[in-house]
Amino acid sequence: MSRTSFLGEFEELILTMVLILDDDAYGNTIVNGIKEHQDREVNLSSVHITLYRLEDKGYLESHFGGATKVRGGRKKRYFKITNAGKAMLQEMKDARSKLWKLTPQLKFNHV
Amino acid sequence: MSEVRPPRLFTKFFKWYCKAPLQESILGDLEEAFYTEVESKGQLIARWKYIWTILRFIRPGIVRSLEGTQKLNNYGMIKNNIKIGMRSILRNKVFSILNVTGLSVGLASCLLILIYVKNELSYDTFNANYDRTYRVIQHFGGRGSDLKNEILPTSEYQVWGNAPIAPALQEYYPQIESVFRFTSQFNWLVEYKGNRYQEKDVVFGDSTFYKVFSWDWLAGDAETALVRPSTIILTKKLAEKYFGNENPIGESLLMDGDELFEVTGVFEIPANSHFQVDAIISMSTFKGYRPEIFDAWGYVDFYTYFTLNEQANIHDLGEQIPDFLTKYYDTEYGYTFQFEALKDAYLNSDAGRQPGPVGSKNNIYLFISVAVFILLIACINFVNISTARSIDRAKEVAVRKTLGSRRSPLISQFLIESVLITFFAALVAVLMVSLGHGYLELFIGKQLSVDWLFSPVSLLIGLLLVLLLGVLAGLYPAFILSNYRPLQVLRGSFKNSSKGIWLRKTLVVLQFALSIMLLAGTAIVYQQLNYIRDYDKGFESEQILVIDYGGDYKVKRNIDFIKAELLKHSAVESVSVSRATPGDFFPNAGTTIETPNGEMLAKSPAIYEIDEDFIPTYDMHMVAGRNFSKSFPTDTTKALLVNEATAKLYGYSNPEDIVGKNFSQWGREGKVIGVVEDFNYVSLHSEVEPLALRYSIWWSTEKFSVKLKSTDLGSTLGELEAIWKEAVPSYPFNTYFNDMSFDNQYEADERFGIIFYSFSILAVFVACLGLFGLTIYTTNQRAKEIGIRKVLGASVQRIVTTLSFDFIKLYCIALLLAIPVAYWIMSTWLASFAYQTSIGWQVFGFAASITLAVSLLTMSFKTIGAAMSNPTKILKDE
Numbered sequence: 001m002s003r004t005s006f007l008g009e010f011e012e013l014i015l016t017m018v019l020i021l022d023d024d025a026y027g028n029t030i031v032n033g034i035k036e037h038q039d040r041e042v043n044l045s046s047v048h049i050t051l052y053r054l055e056d057k058g059y060l061e062s063h064f065g066g067a068t069k070v071r072g073g074r075k076k077r078y079f080k081i082t083n084a085g086k087a088m089l090q091e092m093k094d095a096r097s098k099l100w101k102l103t104p105q106l107k108f109n110h111v
Numbered sequence: 112m113s114e115v116r117p118p119r120l121f122t123k124f125f126k127w128y129c130k131a132p133l134q135e136s137i138l139g140d141l142e143e144a145f146y147t148e149v150e151s152k153g154q155l156i157a158r159w160k161y162i163w164t165i166l167r168f169i170r171p172g173i174v175r176s177l178e179g180t181q182k183l184n185n186y187g188m189i190k191n192n193i194k195i196g197m198r199s200i201l202r203n204k205v206f207s208i209l210n211v212t213g214l215s216v217g218l219a220s221c222l223l224i225l226i227y228v229k230n231e232l233s234y235d236t237f238n239a240n241y242d243r244t245y246r247v248i249q250h251f252g253g254r255g256s257d258l259k260n261e262i263l264p265t266s267e268y269q270v271w272g273n274a275p276i277a278p279a280l281q282e283y284y285p286q287i288e289s290v291f292r293f294t295s296q297f298n299w300l301v302e303y304k305g306n307r308y309q310e311k312d313v314v315f316g317d318s319t320f321y322k323v324f325s326w327d328w329l330a331g332d333a334e335t336a337l338v339r340p341s342t343i344i345l346t347k348k349l350a351e352k353y354f355g356n357e358n359p360i361g362e363s364l365l366m367d368g369d370e371l372f373e374v375t376g377v378f379e380i381p382a383n384s385h386f387q388v389d390a391i392i393s394m395s396t397f398k399g400y401r402p403e404i405f406d407a408w409g410y411v412d413f414y415t416y417f418t419l420n421e422q423a424n425i426h427d428l429g430e431q432i433p434d435f436l437t438k439y440y441d442t443e444y445g446y447t448f449q450f451e452a453l454k455d456a457y458l459n460s461d462a463g464r465q466p467g468p469v470g471s472k473n474n475i476y477l478f479i480s481v482a483v484f485i486l487l488i489a490c491i492n493f494v495n496i497s498t499a500r501s502i503d504r505a506k507e508v509a510v511r512k513t514l515g516s517r518r519s520p521l522i523s524q525f526l527i528e529s530v531l532i533t534f535f536a537a538l539v540a541v542l543m544v545s546l547g548h549g550y551l552e553l554f555i556g557k558q559l560s561v562d563w564l565f566s567p568v569s570l571l572i573g574l575l576l577v578l579l580l581g582v583l584a585g586l587y588p589a590f591i592l593s594n595y596r597p598l599q600v601l602r603g604s605f606k607n608s609s610k611g612i613w614l615r616k617t618l619v620v621l622q623f624a625l626s627i628m629l630l631a632g633t634a635i636v637y638q639q640l641n642y643i644r645d646y647d648k649g650f651e652s653e654q655i656l657v658i659d660y661g662g663d664y665k666v667k668r669n670i671d672f673i674k675a676e677l678l679k680h681s682a683v684e685s686v687s688v689s690r691a692t693p694g695d696f697f698p699n700a701g702t703t704i705e706t707p708n709g710e711m712l713a714k715s716p717a718i719y720e721i722d723e724d725f726i727p728t729y730d731m732h733m734v735a736g737r738n739f740s741k742s743f744p745t746d747t748t749k750a751l752l753v754n755e756a757t758a759k760l761y762g763y764s765n766p767e768d769i770v771g772k773n774f775s776q777w778g779r780e781g782k783v784i785g786v787v788e789d790f791n792y793v794s795l796h797s798e799v800e801p802l803a804l805r806y807s808i809w810w811s812t813e814k815f816s817v818k819l820k821s822t823d824l825g826s827t828l829g830e831l832e833a834i835w836k837e838a839v840p841s842y843p844f845n846t847y848f849n850d851m852s853f854d855n856q857y858e859a860d861e862r863f864g865i866i867f868y869s870f871s872i873l874a875v876f877v878a879c880l881g882l883f884g885l886t887i888y889t890t891n892q893r894a895k896e897i898g899i900r901k902v903l904g905a906s907v908q909r910i911v912t913t914l915s916f917d918f919i920k921l922y923c924i925a926l927l928l929a930i931p932v933a934y935w936i937m938s939t940w941l942a943s944f945a946y947q948t949s950i951g952w953q954v955f956g957f958a959a960s961i962t963l964a965v966s967l968l969t970m971s972f973k974t975i976g977a978a979m980s981n982p983t984k985i986l987k988d989e
Contacts, residue, residue, distance in 0.1 A: 026136070026140065027136070027137070027140035027144075028140050028143050028144050028147070031144070043163075043164060043167050044137075044140060044141065044144060044164050044167075044168075045164055045167035045168040045170065045173075046167070048133075048137055048140070048168070048173070049170055049172050049173065052133070052172055053172065064135075064136065067139070068143070070142070070143050070146050071139035071140075071142050071143045072138070072139065072142045074135050074136070074138055074139030074142070075135055075136060075139060076136060076139055076140070077135075077136030077139075
């Protein structure tokens with residue numbers, strides 16, 4: 001397995017957000033989604049850059065559409081997860097569960 | 112809402128740095144987020160966030176790269192061209208090294224010559240008033256001639272003139288701002304705290320020197336330095352010699368053992384001044400000694416320089432000369448003068464009696480031709496090798512063309528390659544110049560300033576020239592290469608283009624011709640310099656030791672005693688005492704001699720003051736009459752010797768006839784008693800001038816000439832010094848050999864010769880490099896032919912001859928071209944010498960055979976190898 005097939009924590013987050021947002025995944029909705037579901041402030045620039053990187057890696061694809069007045073008539077760049085992206089997420093989730101199974105019973109140290 | 116907008120400046124900034132394909136969606140997102148923020152958190156925070164986000168977007172993935180966008184497309188192409196160029200340079204190392212070496216040697220020689228020429232042209236330019244400084248050149252005619260309205264050829268004038276003209280000019284011409292006079296050099300015995308030396312280059316000068324010349328002033332007050340009598344200013348060199356690290360200002364020097372002069376200043380005359388002195392004594396001192404000569408229009412001892420104000424025109428001043436002379440000049444002797452610009456003083460003056468050595472325009476022209484020749488040869492190399500090699504690049508060109516390249520990008524590609532090579536060559540050349548500069552200074556014996564080379568303007572010009580040279584040298588190959596038809600080349604039916612051949616041949620002819628010319632020039636320069644050195648000067652100067660006592664009073668009082676003491680030494684053959692010896696400085700004197708038809712004619716020949724032993728000591732020959740003799744006591748006051756030129760000057764074609772005629776000169780009257788064969792007492796650059804030799808009175812003598820028999824000069828010198836110290840304890844034993852001092856005049860010529868030889872050899876070397884490259888190429892091209900010839904039984908010699916024969920044909924054509932051109936150039940150069948060697952066929956024979964031998968040798972490195980190679984190796988591909 002080559003290095004590029006690993007995903008970073010932030011990349012995984014973005015990829016998941018795109019999957020959640022389905023047909024409405026573009027820069028701003030992702031920023032807002034992350035804020036809403038994770039209570040985490042991320043900058044638009046980090047999101048965009050990560051999106052392009054994921055697209056380069058083949059986990060995302062994009063298309064233009066949905067120009068609105070509030071955007072100054074500019075088109076949105078919608079992202080959609082590819083099969084490779086989905087497989088990757090699945091793989092990461094499985095790998096993590098596998099690891100979780102190997103841990104001893106989770107105990108919190110109180111009393 | 113319509114007023115609330117994202118900050119436009121930052122939007123623009125974002126558009127500027129962001130990659131074009133990403134811009135739209137990001138800006139859209141930004142703007143959308145902005146308006147959401149405005150509603151939830153207010154305009155201020157929204158603006159800040161917008162700006163902050165834009166700044167955060169400056170990241171590698173977003174920022175556009177320098178290449179790849181439409182606007183900078185050429186850059187990408189040029190980058191690619193440079194890359195390909197570098198590869199092709201590295202791939203063909205031999206040719207690249209030949210090219211770079213040839214060009215860099217050519218450029219370096221050119222640059223060194225330029226430095227030299229620039230230095231020659233820079234003479235006197237350090238003066239602030241360079242453009243409006245002039246000097247007076249004067250002509251002294253005979254008695255009764257009226258020269259007021261005459262304008263004579265400038266060679267009839269002399270720079271050395273009288274004293275009263277300076278104040279008169281200032282009074283007459285309101286346009287003249289300041290005048291400065293200085294005298295010829297005097298000998299002084301200078302002493303400070305027991306250090307005693309004879310100083311030869313000390314002059315008297317007006318206090319106005321600082322207004323006319325912008326010398327470097329190092330200490331003291333320039334304006335008052337030379338006002339009072341008995342003051343002296345010293346050059347830095349002299350100040351250090353006597354005072355070391357002490358401050359010399361206000362100290363006193365003991366001059367000639369009896370006078371104290373106060374040092375009032377330290378100065379330095381820049382090396383590129385047309386005259387140099389070591390110290391200047393105030394003119395008021397001189398005026399105190401001999402006030403009468405400051406009113407004497409006939410007494411010659413001053414160089415006069417002046418500056419005009421900015422509006423004045425020197426031409427107007429010239430027109431008023433007749434009027435000036437009517438007003439100020441009235442004696443029966445003819446006299447007139449002209450003005451000469453300071454810019455002409457070093458290179459353009461043929462007036463007599465210059466205050467310092469003058470440069471030679473002819474030498475400069477010759478050097479410039481050499482520079483141009485070398486550069487031409489280097490460029491020809493480049494063009495030849497590149498065109499010859501063009502076949503190797505044919506496939507590359509064909510593929511590029513097939514892929515859609517048009518002609519102009521191909522041309523620019525090859526031009527970039529040649530500019531690259533020129534650029535490397537220039538770098539190497541600069542390195543060579545920085546190494547060679549020191550040697551050049553050593554050869555020339557002058558400081559050559561190179562500061563100007565490193566000014567931004569020069570660097571820019573240099574860069575442009577490199578570019579131009581690269582383009583010029585690369586133009587032809589670029590056109591040939593870019594013209595190939597891809598179909599022919601790729602189909603394989605393409606053969607070496609015959610198009611470049613005529614040009615290559617022409618260039619080789621030109622190169623041969625230039626080399627032959629340079630070698631012929633070298634031979635002629637060498638021959639001429641030898642000719643001058645060995646020319647019979649008309650006197651014997653070897654083994655004559657001159658003791659220069661600078662007219663010291665104590666020595667003069669004891670001349671006869673010292674002479675007798677010196678003669679006691681067994682190695683001394685004869686001793687003479689005189690004012691000047693051949694090669695020295697000498698005065699002129701108004702001399703009247705009876706002409707064949709009985710008139711008294713006044714002229715102004717040079718004079719020597721000698722004793723009866725002078726002529727035998729120097730082995731001069733009497734052609735008529737007799738030498739001075741002790742047995743004629745009246746000789747000391749009533750007799751005069753002249754040389755053959757003087758006899759002719761006064762109208763005697765037969766020297767016998769002037770003997771016995773009446774003369775009067777400097778207060779003496781009597782008869783001419785003899786005629787000396789012309790001997791060359793100045794230099795062989797000029798003809799022998801008329802000279803009168805009079806008997807010296809003791810006080811006008813300055814030198815002993817001691818003729819030595821011995822070959823063991825070292826010990827003899829020591830013994831003579833002991834005798835001198837015994838006889839004259841007060842004056843140093845200051846000696847030199849006459850032949851050496853006479854030959855010093857040719858030092859400039861000798862140096863010129865050495866430099867000329869070196870550059871010629873370099874030029875031929877560069878030409879050989881080119882020939883070598885071309886030979887490598889043609890032999891490679893004809894490898895198969897050679898193989899087949901060998902298989903069919905050709906001998907090695909036969910093949911070498913075949914390979915060399917092409918070049919020999921070209922060489923013959925070159926020879927025919929080179930001879931007349933070289934003949935013409937060199938006879939122009941020789942014209943500056945009064946005594947010229949003849950240009951014989953041997954010179955050209957020499958140049959031709961050397962060129963042929965060197966070229967054959969160069970070619971043989973490759974041709975013999977090719978001829979000896981094993982034909983199977985070459986032919987096995989077939």
